[in-house]
Amino acid sequence: MQILTRSIPLFITAVAGIVMILSAFFPYTSDWGKFAGQFFNILAAFAFVLGGGNLLKLHLKKISDQRPGWAYSGVVLVCFIVTLFVGLLKIGAYPNPTYPSVHFGGETQGSGSMFWWFYEYAFKPLTSTMFAMLAFYVASAAFRAFRAKNFEAILLLGTAFVVLLGRTFAGVLATGWIPPDSAFSGLRLENLSVYVMQVFNTAGTRAIMIGIALGIASTSMKILLGIDRSFLGSGD
Amino acid sequence: MSSSASEPMTPAQRAIWAIVCLSILVIVVVRSFIGDGMGRVYVEPKPMDFVAEVTTSTENASESTTSWKQVSTVEFDAYVSANGYTNTISWTEYDQVPPRAYFAQEAAGGGSIVLSWPRTIGLWLAAFFTLAIFSFLYRDNPFYKFAESVVVGVSAGYWMVVGFWDTIVPNLLQRLMPVFSKDYLTPGMELPPGGFDPTNLVFLIPLVLGIMLVGRLLPKCGWLSLWPLAFIVGTMAGLRMVGYIESDILSQTKETVIPLYVQGENTSSNFMMIWSTIWASLAQILLVIGVLACLVYFFFSVEHKGAVGKTARVGIWYLMITFGAAFGFTVMGRIALLAARVEFLFDDWMWLIDPMQQREFISASVGLLF
Structure with missing residues (x-):
């Protein structure tokens, strides 16, 4: 069993990773890399099936145990099954005018289909409102946490204000009295905002990106060499 | 900003909820009776009529191909009255139009634009979901929990459907079952010579690995998912390592080595x-x-x-x-x-503002009232 659950997975990891690395260096192996990329996409799609299966398992258990809030699990399951059903069967989707005799030839998310309806009137408003609501939480958290106690905090706060104001009409109006062709035009909020983004923000972001990339490269090496086996759930 | 729903509501909180819900209800009812009302979606039907054109091969009379030709409604009706509904396909598509088109049509005395009940119900549902999510700003509540459950269910289904039609069908089914895919799923695809390309048999590997991945759902077959998981982790590790070194370390370093004097x-x-x-x-x-x-x-x-x-x-x-x-x-x-x-x-919902001039016929009357 050790071979099936440890040795073979480690071997697969190493081979798949090395093939991907080689495909970047040797033109002969570039097709292998392309295949591996396509295999990865297919497996990622199967992972959605796994996710859906887990969702079903979890919520059916909650309903059968009648745990608190089990009715909401029923809502989850109904929405999941109905969306899946109308999407996979393309219920209400118009056929492709070039091939009108093939029902499944039409667009999955074509305007007018039931799947489109679920996307347009449930998925889109719900997800975008959830993200929009974060505006309140970000503002609330900033109000509680941001205190101009030291120089670093002042820099952070000041930059946030410059960037926010520089991209609004109020910011443009506030420094609109500085002539755009003068030597001090860089102090206009909209220009200052651009300068901050192009110079200071680029420098910081670049250093962070380089740091992240170094971290990813070293972690990848550890995984490919079998030093990091945490993804196998062994705890070693 | 919010507190747990498991805590019982105080009478004051109950009163706040009642006032909020009642206020929304009153606003909606009042708004519905002012001017041209609110929250309706109009569509214009577009008939799609096709008739079959059967072409017989000049070399072999028993071989024939069927192609579909789109015709106008008049031509379609003439064809149907002569030949019946055999060898015909027709459906009606509905294009959404701004309410002003409907108002103009009504002013002119009639036309084809009609109210779309499915889209109107959808619009009201979307408005309900938006308000239900925003209600969490006060505290956790059944409306929010309901909307949250809907988003979990719908998004899980949505991504599975997208994964199937956008990844499984073009990357797997088209390769392993090209004729079936062309006939029933993706008629626009190009068939390989002979109907099947043997090199595509390599795609049996992700199929088997994918089935093994789903094996995680079975208690005794959980270990099967380690193999596809190992493949995913290995592929990502190799891909990301090269990608990040190339795009983040090397190119970012290169972009930083720049002339310090600029004219x-x-x-x-x-x-x-x-x-x-x-x-x-x-x-x-x-x-x-x-x-x-x-x-x-x-x-x-x-x-x-x-x-x-x-x-x-x-x-x-x-x-x-x-x-x-x-x-x-x-x-x-x-x-x-x-x-x-x-x-x-x-x-879109309350018709109180009209930045896109979708309802220019009523915007003036609403402007007078508010």
Whole structure:
């Protein structure tokens, strides 16, 4: 069993990773890399099936145990099954005018289909409102946490204000009295905002990106060499 | 900002909920009776009629191919009256039109634009979901929990459907079952010579691995999923390692090795030329200094003391500016989304504002009332 659950997975990891690395260096192996990329996409799609299966398992258990809030699990399951059903069967989707005799030839998310309806009137408003609501939480958290106690905090706060104001009409109006062709035009909020983004923000972001990339490269090496086996759930 | 729903509501909170719900109800009812009402979607039907054209092969009379030709409604009716509904396909598509088109049609005495009940119900449902999510700002409540459950269910189904039609069908089924795919799923695809390309048998590997991945759902077959998981992790590790080294380490380093002196672009006068040169060169110098200082701050193998400590401190200043800018951008993005939702409620649903002139026939009357 050790071979099936440890040795073979480690071997697969190493081979798949090395093939991907080689495909970047040797033109002969570039097709292998392309295949591996396509295999990865297919497996990622199967992972959605796994996710859906887990969702079903979890919520059916909650309903059968009648745990608190089990009715909401029923809502989850109904929405999941109905969306899946109308999407996979393309219920209400118009056929492709070039091939009108093939029902499944039409667009999955074509305007007018039931799947489109679920996307347009449930998925889109719900997800975008959830993200929009974060505006309140970000503002609330900033109000509680941001205190101009030291120089670093002042820099952070000041930059946030410059960037926010520089991209609004109020910011443009506030420094609109500085002539755009003068030597001090860089102090206009909209220009200052651009300068901050192009110079200071680029420098910081670049250093962070380089740091992240170094971290990813070293972690990848550890995984490919079998030093990091945490993804196998062994705890070693 | 919010508290747990498991805590029982106090009478004051119950009163607040009752007032909020009642207020929304009153506003909606009152608004529905003012002017042309609110929250309706109109569509224009577009008939799609096709008749079959059977072409017999000149070489072999028993071989024939059927192609479909789109015809006008008049031609279609003539064909049906002569031949019946055999060898015909027709359906009606509905294009959404702005309410002003419907109002214009009504003013002119009639037309084909009609109210779309499915879309109108959808619009009201979307408005309900928007308000239900926003209700969490006060505290957790059954409306929010319901909307949250809907988003979980719908998004899980949505991504599975997208995964099937956008990945499984073109990458797997088209390769392993090309004829079936062409006949029933993706008629526009090109068939390989002979109907099947044997090299595509290699795609049995992801199929088997995919089935093994789903094996995780079975208690005794959980270990099967380790193989596809190992493949996913290995592929990602190899791909990301090369990708990040190439795009983030090498290209970002290359972009940082830049000339420190830059000729200014403003040539309106000598003074402005010198001034813009100073600004442009200063930007390059500050950029290089910033990247190096931040990298020194990230280098923890050396104690941050003396010159290293001072450089690291400069790095912290740069990082604080970066975080401030990131914060500003995040707030801007969220507020833009919030504005879009508010616009949806006031424009598409309640018809109180009309920035896109969708209902110009009523906007004037509403303007007088409010």
